[in-house]
Structure formats: structure tokens, C-alpha cells
Amino acid sequence: MRRTLALLLLSAACAGDPPPPPPSTAGAVLAPRPDVLAAGTGAMTPLAIALAREVASRPGPRVRVEPSIGSGGGIAATRDGAVDLGLVSRALRPEEAEGLERVDLARDAVVLAAAADFPFDDLSSAEVHGLYRGELRGLTLLLRDEAESANGALESVFPGLADERRHSAASGRFRVLDHDDAMALALATTPRAVGVFSLGAVRPPLRALRLDGVAPSTDALARGTWRAVRTLGVVFRPERRDRVAPFLAFAASERGRALIRSLGYLPLEARR
Amino acid sequence: MIPVALTRPFARRLLPLVLVATGLFAVVVPLAHHIDARSRAVLVARERGERVAHLLGEVVRDRPLLWRYDALKLAGRLQQDGLLGAPLVIRDRENRPVPITSPPASSVAWAMVPVEVDGIPVATVWSGAPLGPLRAESFRLLAGCLLLAAVLGTLLFLFPVRTVARAEERIAALLAERRVALQDEERRRIARELHDGAGQALTAARLQLLALRKRGLAPEDAAQVEHHLDEALEEVRRSTSALIPAPLATLGFIGAVRKHCASYSRATGLDISLDTPEDLPELPPSMAAGLYRIVQEALHNTVRHAGAARASVRVSRLRDGLSLEFDDDGRGFPDQASSQSIRERVAGLGGAVDWPEPGRSHLRVRIPLGGAPA
Numbered sequence: 001m002r003r004t005l006a007l008l009l010l011s012a013a014c015a016g017d018p019p020p021p022p023p024s025t026a027g028a029v030l031a032p033r034p035d036v037l038a039a040g041t042g043a044m045t046p047l048a049i050a051l052a053r054e055v056a057s058r059p060g061p062r063v064r065v066e067p068s069i070g071s072g073g074g075i076a077a078t079r080d081g082a083v084d085l086g087l088v089s090r091a092l093r094p095e096e097a098e099g100l101e102r103v104d105l106a107r108d109a110v111v112l113a114a115a116a117d118f119p120f121d122d123l124s125s126a127e128v129h130g131l132y133r134g135e136l137r138g139l140t141l142l143l144r145d146e147a148e149s150a151n152g153a154l155e156s157v158f159p160g161l162a163d164e165r166r167h168s169a170a171s172g173r174f175r176v177l178d179h180d181d182a183m184a185l186a187l188a189t190t191p192r193a194v195g196v197f198s199l200g201a202v203r204p205p206l207r208a209l210r211l212d213g214v215a216p217s218t219d220a221l222a223r224g225t226w227r228a229v230r231t232l233g234v235v236f237r238p239e240r241r242d243r244v245a246p247f248l249a250f251a252a253s254e255r256g257r258a259l260i261r262s263l264g265y266l267p268l269e270a271r272r
Numbered sequence: 273m274i275p276v277a278l279t280r281p282f283a284r285r286l287l288p289l290v291l292v293a294t295g296l297f298a299v300v301v302p303l304a305h306h307i308d309a310r311s312r313a314v315l316v317a318r319e320r321g322e323r324v325a326h327l328l329g330e331v332v333r334d335r336p337l338l339w340r341y342d343a344l345k346l347a348g349r350l351q352q353d354g355l356l357g358a359p360l361v362i363r364d365r366e367n368r369p370v371p372i373t374s375p376p377a378s379s380v381a382w383a384m385v386p387v388e389v390d391g392i393p394v395a396t397v398w399s400g401a402p403l404g405p406l407r408a409e410s411f412r413l414l415a416g417c418l419l420l421a422a423v424l425g426t427l428l429f430l431f432p433v434r435t436v437a438r439a440e441e442r443i444a445a446l447l448a449e450r451r452v453a454l455q456d457e458e459r460r461r462i463a464r465e466l467h468d469g470a471g472q473a474l475t476a477a478r479l480q481l482l483a484l485r486k487r488g489l490a491p492e493d494a495a496q497v498e499h500h501l502d503e504a505l506e507e508v509r510r511s512t513s514a515l516i517p518a519p520l521a522t523l524g525f526i527g528a529v530r531k532h533c534a535s536y537s538r539a540t541g542l543d544i545s546l547d548t549p550e551d552l553p554e555l556p557p558s559m560a561a562g563l564y565r566i567v568q569e570a571l572h573n574t575v576r577h578a579g580a581a582r583a584s585v586r587v588s589r590l591r592d593g594l595s596l597e598f599d600d601d602g603r604g605f606p607d608q609a610s611s612q613s614i615r616e617r618v619a620g621l622g623g624a625v626d627w628p629e630p631g632r633s634h635l636r637v638r639i640p641l642g643g644a645p646a
Contacts, residue, residue: 016314016381020361020398023369039338066338073341082338145348176352178345 036243039066040074040087042180043108043150043198044232047263048087051251054259060246068179070147075100078235084243086235090149101241104233105251106200106265109216109226110153111208113197115188122210125158131194132164134173142186142195143169143176150196153230157211200264221266232265276447278440283433294425302414306406310381313401317358318383321399324355325387328362328397332389339394340370347372359400365393379403445619452620456558463511471508474501517564525560526552526587529567533585540575547586555594559639562617563587563596566637569614570598578602578633593623593640604631 038048045068052063063085069077074086075096092102112123118139123131130136143165144151155162168174175190177183180201187193187206194209199216202208208216211228220226236244250256257267331346332339343362350356350372359380362370380400387395478501485494519528526548533544555563567585574580580602588595605611605628614637618625623639 016310016317016401017384017398019380019382020363020384020396021367023363024367026366026368037337039341067335069335069338069342070345072344073338077338077341080341082341145345147344147348176348178348 035062035064036085036247037064037066037083038085038087038234038247039069039077039083040085040234041071041089041149041232042068043089043201043230044087044105044234045180046198046201047106047232047260047265048085048234050259050263051247051256054256055247055250058246058250061243063247068181070179071149072096072147075235078237081237084236084240085247087232088235089230089232090152092235099237100235101238102233102235103248103251104231104268106232106260106267107221108230108232108265109199109208109218109221110150110228110230111197111199111202111216112154112194112211113187113202113206113208114192114194115190115205116207118192118194118209120209121207122213125212128158128211129161129164132161132168134168134171138192140190140193141168141174142183142190142193143174144183144196145176145178148196149230150198154196154228157227202264218261218264218266231268276440276444278443279433279437282436283429286429286432290425290429294421294428297424298414298417298421301417302410305413306410309406309409310401310403313403313406314381314383317381317399317401318385320355320358320360321383321385321397323353324350324360324362324399325385325395325397327353327355328387328395329389332387332394336389340364340368343370343372346370358402359398361398361400362395363398364395370395374400375402379407445622448616448619449622452562452617453558456561460557466508466511471505474505474508477501478505517561520557520560520564525555525563528560528564529585529587532564532568533571536571542571542575542580543582544571545582545584547584547588549587549589552587552589552594553641555641559594559621559641562621563594563637563639566596566614566617567598569611570635573606573611574600574602574633577606578604580633590638593638596637596639598633598635598637600633602633604628605633605635 038052045065048063048065052065056062065087066083068087071086071088071090074083074088075092077083078086078100079096086100088102089108092100112128114120120127127136131139131141134141146166146169151162151165155165169176175186177186177195180198183195183197184201184203184206187195187197197206197208199208210216214220214225216226216228221229234244234248251260260267327349328339328346331342335342347356350360356372356374358375360372360374362372364370379402381403383399383401385397385399386393387397478498481489481494481497481501485491517528519531523531529548530546533546536542537544570585571583574583578600580600583598583600586595586597586599588597614635615625618637618639621639623637626636626638628634
């Protein structure tokens with residue numbers, strides 16, 4: 001009886017589960033696969049899928065593109081060997097770049113996208129700021145998470161917009177989406193919604209808005225009149241160069257560059 | 273006063289009980305609070321862990337192969353939902369850490385929640401409840417309970433002990449009172465026996481001797497026998513007077529005191545002033561005898577110790593009793609120890625004494641009129 005009571009007291013005093021055991025230090029190398037695995041920023045996912053589809057018709061390993069895990073996730077997965085190609089839309093930090101090679105493939109126009117019910121086709125700088133401050137009644141601004149590279153591209157064009165976005169995000173009045181696919185779905189289903197997006201990912205019913213009278217396009221990118229731009233590229237471990245070489249070769253080919261342009265991106269000369 | 277040993281044994285038995293009771297109170301209350309608060313904290317942590325596991329399950333379902341590399345986005349969602357305010361650890365199926373930045377995990381109670389997708393275990397979430405604030409709160413409660421226990425323990429100990437001490441004093445006073453009453457009763461009985469027995473017999477013998485003298489007994493012999501009989505009768509009178517002051521029976525308390533002061537003044541040369549009330553009711557015999565003896569003892573002390581030339585005796589009525597004050601111009605009253613008879617007589621009458629300060633002679637005795645034994 002006493003022992004039972006003591007055990008009950010002890011168990012009550014130590015309520016809870018055992019703490020987590022020491023973590024495993026093993027890397028997350030996936031089992032060898034016949035396919036080349038690519039993952040990373042959602043901004044590049046449509047482009048990577050289109051390129052992979054073309055590469056699949058050629059001899060060599062197929063390329064399989066996983067759902068977006070962000071540039072940071074793509075870089076980490078590449079470093080761990082979990083994927084062969086990391087899709088990135090931002091510059092690598094020095095500690096990220098160590099042991100990886102990078103190849104830039106295209107420039108992406110960062111746009112404000114909206115569905116058909118959005119009442120404006122063109123937004124002035126003042127309206128963009130008002131939108132981010134929540135001053136435009138009847139409109140819904142959808143925000144991206146802090147790590148999203150599209151934020152930086154757009155905010156480089158509109159000084160002060162970064163603070164307004166952070167303030168609005170902290171206020172809790174705005175939805176914050178974590179991925180491009182979530183943003184696409186939210187834009188299509190939320191009345192009179194607008195949000196930062198990639199021109200190459202804009203598909204009906206979404207449309208890209210003009211900013212200060214400038215329409216986003218690959219020509220505007222090429223001319224430099226569209227200034228909200230980010231560079232899309234891939235990273236890989238040097239020892240996997242052979243596995244990813246067919247993909248890179250096709251992306252750098254004339255056909256590949258034409259495909260990139262047709263998707264709304266501005267192809268770059270393949271360079272490391 | 274008769275010693276009655278109640279308080280010390282009672283205190284010796286009460287003290288361990290009070291210490292155990294208050295000690296249990298001081299420890300059990302904070303301990304129970306700590307256990308309860310810890311259980312609730314773990315419950316809250318488990319609910320949080322289940323919410324994290326639900327979100328993580330969605331991420332794994334969307335990105336079954338590379339979900340752990342989407343940790344940054346997951347952390348953003350967790351932050352947005354307010355789920356990163358406490359320690360959180362996520363491990364995949366192979367126990368590899370998923371990098372989620374949360375408060376450091378020191379002194380934490382954990383709740384472990386497995387994450388399954390379509391029945392397949394994919395990860396484990398450990399949601400932590402920080403125990404630092406809880407411990408601080410429990411220690412504050414412990415300090416408060418210790419303080420409260422100390423106060424309660426003191427009250428629980430002192431209140432009964434003081435009650436018993438008062439009862440002990442009352443019992444001792446009642447015993448002393450009863451003893452004085454018994455002594456007085458015994459003295460009266462002995463005095464009656466002497467008066468009615470030996471006194472009557474001696475008186476009869478003296479009358480008989482007178483008759484013999486008339487019948488021719490030699491006057492010298494008769495005078496000698498008469499002298500012895502007179503001495504014996506005087507001895508009996510002195511004895512009965514010592515047992516029960518004779519003037520009290522004939523003069524009452526005030527008259528007896530007045531007579532004693534006058535005769536004592538004549539015998540010793542002490543100038544005694546007496547102040548008495550006119551409307552003093554008749555006192556119970558034991559009280560009158562006790563007060564009379566106190567006056568005698570006080571005057572005796574004056575002559576014997578104080579070397580005074582003048583003394584004053586003042587009897588006055590109080591609302592519910594009687595006051596007897598004594599003073600002189602001498603070196604002061606002897607210490608209390610040497611006035612044992614005054615102390616015992618006052619206690620026996622249920623009264624109180626205001627003893628003079630050292631070097632002073634003002635003595636005051638207060639006797640209640642209601643409760644004095646007859």
C-alpha cells in the first residue's frame with residue numbers, strides 16, 4: 001500500500017514523458033535512385049518541371065521535381081545528398097555555398113498577381129504602399145513568409161515596403177502563405193486578392209498586374225524596365241555533376257533557352 | 273501557592289504534534305501545487321505537441337520525401353500559430369533532428385507525440401513545458417506556507433499552552449484558597465474545643481477553689497493554686513486568640529484593626545494613622561481574619577525591618593472588592609520572599625498584591641468581595 005502510494009506520488013511529481021534521446025548525426029542521404037531528384041524554391045518549380053519533361057525524352061536519367069521546400073531547403077537537401085539538384089532563387093550565404101556548385105539558368109520577374117475579380121490592372125507606387133499598409137479598403141493582400149526571395153525583389157523597387165510588410169504581417173490582419181502553390185490557390189479562391197508571385201508561375205485565372213504603367217514580361221526583363229527581378233539557378237555537389245549534366249546541358253541549349261523564355265523567364269547564359 | 277505542574281508536561285506533549293502538523297502543512301501544500309501545476313503544464317505541452325504533429329503531418333503528406341527540409345517554412349507556420357513559445361524538438365523516423373528554433377530546453381517536462389501519416393510513423397514531436405517559472409512559483413508558495421505554518425504553529429502552540437497555564441494558576445489559587453479556608457476552619461474548631469473544653473474546666477476548677485477557700489483552705493495555698501489556674505486560663509485565651517483573632521468576633525473587622533493599631537502603637541511607639549470607610553459591609557470571617565493578619569504582618573514588618581516612625585493603614589472600598597493599603601516612612605518593605613504569609617493569605621482570598629518598589633513601603637492588596645470563601 002505504502003509502496004503503491006509512493007509510486008503514485010513519484011509518478012505524479014515526475015509527470016511527463018522521457019526527454020528526447022540524443023539525436024542521430026547521420027546525414028539524410030537517400031537510397032541511390034535511378035532518377036535525378038530536384039527540389040527547392042517554388043519559384044523555379046514550373047520551370048524545372050518543364051525542363052525535366054523535355055530531358056525525359058532524351059537518353060539518360062529522368063529528372064524528378066519534388067514539391068517546393070524553399071531555396072534554403074533545396075540547398076540543405078543538396079548538401080545532405082538527399083537531392084541531386086537544389087533549385088534556388090536567391091544568393092547563397094558563404095556557409096551554404098561551401099562544397100556546392102551553382103549554375104544560374106534564368107531571371108524571374110517578381111509580380112503582384114491577382115485573380116479576375118481584382119478591380120485594378122495597374123497599381124501605382126503609392127497604391128502598392130497603401131496596399132501593404134492595409135489602407136485600400138475592399139482588397140485583400142496575401143503575404144509571403146519572411147524567407148521568400150520574391151519579397152526582397154519587389155521591395156528593392158519600393159523603398160520602405162519591407163517595413164510595411166513586416167508590420168502588416170506582425171499585425172495578424174493578413175494571411176501569410178509559405179509556398180508558391182499555397183499562394184496560387186489562395187489568390188484564386190480569395191475575393192479581390194493580390195499577392196507577390198512569379199511571372200513564370202502565373203496561370204489563368206491569375207494575371208500579373210502592371211506597376212506604375214509597366215507590364216511584366218520577358219521583354220521588359222530583357223530591356224530592364226521591369227526591375228523586380230530575381231535570378232533562378234541550381235546547385236549541386238561536384239561529385240554528382242555527371243548525373244545532372246544532361247539537365248544542365250539541355251537548359252543551356254538553344255531549345256532549352258527557348259523553352260525557358262516561352263514560360264515567361266529570361267534565359268541566362270549558362271555560367272558558374 | 274501550591275505548585276500545580278500542568279503547563280510544562282502539556283507543552284512537551286503538544287510541541288511535537290504542532291511541529292508535525294505545521295511541517296506537513298508547509299510541505300504538502302506546495303508539493304501538491306507543484307504536482308498539479310506540473311501535470312497541467314504537461315497537458316498543455318501535449319496539446320501543443322498534438323497541434324504541431326497535425327501541422328507536421330500535413331507537411332509530410334504534401335512533401336513525403338523531403339518534408340524535413342521544409343523546416344524553415346514549418347517553423348514560420350508554427351511561429352505564426354504561436355507554437356514556438358516553448359521548447360520543441362522534432363525528430364524524423366531515424367531520430368535525425370529537424371531544425372526548428374525554439375527556446376532552449378533546460379529544466380523541462382516533456383510530452384512526446386508521435387506523427388503518423390496514413391498509419392505510418394514518420395516523426396516524433398517533443399513538446400516541452402518549462403519548469404523554471406513553475407519551480408519559482410512553487411518555491412514562493414513554499415516560503416509563504418513556511419511563514420504561515422510558523423505563525424499557525426506559534427498560535428496552535430501558544431494558545432492552548434497559555435490557556436492551560438491560566439487554568440494552572442486558577443487551580444493553584446483555588447487550592448490555596450481552600451487551604452486557608454480549611455486552616456481557618458480548623459483553628460476555629462480548635463479554639464472552640466479549647467474554649468468549651470479546657471477553658472470551661474479551668475473556670476470550674478477556679479470556682480471550686482474559691483469554694484474550698486471559703487471552707488478553710490489556707491489562703492496562701494489557695495492563692496498559689498488560683499494563680500496557676502489564672503495562668504492556665506490566660507494561656508487558653510491567648511491560644512484561642514492566636515487561632516481566631518478575638519477582637520474580630522466582638523468588634524468586627526474595622527474595630528479589631530482599630531484596636532490592634534492602638535495597642536500596637538502604644539506598645540512600639542509607632543505613630544499609626546488609620547483610614548477606614550464607614551459603610552464597609554460585614555466581611556466573611558475568613559476574609560476578615562486574613563485581612564486582619566495582613567495588617568498585623570505589615571505593621572510587624574515596619575517595626576522589625578523598616579525602622580519607621582510613622583505608618584499608615586488605609587482600607588477602602590472598590591467597585592467589586594476591597595483595597596488595603598499600607599505605607600510607612602522607613603527604609604522600605606522587605607522583599608517578597610520574606611513576606612510569604614502575606615502572599616499566601618492574599619492568594620487564599622483570591623486577591624492580588626501590588627508589591628512596593630525596592631526602598632519603598634507602599635503595599636496595596638486588592639481582594640474581591642464576591643468570591644471569598646465564607
